[in-house]
Amino acid sequence: DIQMTQSPSSLSASVGDRVTITCRASQSISRYLNWYQQKPGKAPKLLIYGASSLQSGVPSRFSGSGSGTDFTLTVSSLQPEDFAAYYCQQSYSSPYSFGQGTKLEIK
């Protein structure tokens, strides 16, 4: 089974900051890496698929990169609505595991 490891598990930042979250797979998953945002009490929302493709309607301040085992999610200039939890997920092979999540909090 493929293990997904996210870092950091929590992050404090200010509005306007640039932040990066990393996700590492225990084996190569090509570009089968997706990023989701989840706000308290809500279902997750797809941000990035295929490591770097922006889902329709998602602001361009979100970007993703990487391939193989190492991936990053970057928010170029944090907005108040971006403070949430973020999860990576591999869709390369079953079980389609998620990272443990990164909670992005306001500093």
Next chain:
Amino acid sequence: EVQLVESGGGLIQPGGSLRLSCAASGFTFSSYSMNWVRQAPGKGLEWVSYIGNSPTYIYYADSVKGRFTISRDNAKNSLYLLMHSLRDEDTAVYYCAREARWNYQPIDYWGQGTLVTVSS
């Protein structure tokens, strides 16, 4: 508009059984693969199970294999999760989730979730 509406959650004793349902609308249900994903209180997301658009391909997380059964009824636009031998650690919000049909197969739509509480 794509809608996924889960139902069937509730309080159940350890060792009990429960069937979750997900009613899909706003898209051609029979053309899409579907998933169940759960989230224990205050914890992260855990993928639970997958079923292809025709049920040729079915997968489970190790944590539920042998206890949970995923199924679908394309005529009723419905997805199901039959859960047996429930344990305390199965307590979670269970989300019905659609797999996108484009490359890399992300989950593009989620339901609002149904809470399953396993407790005596």
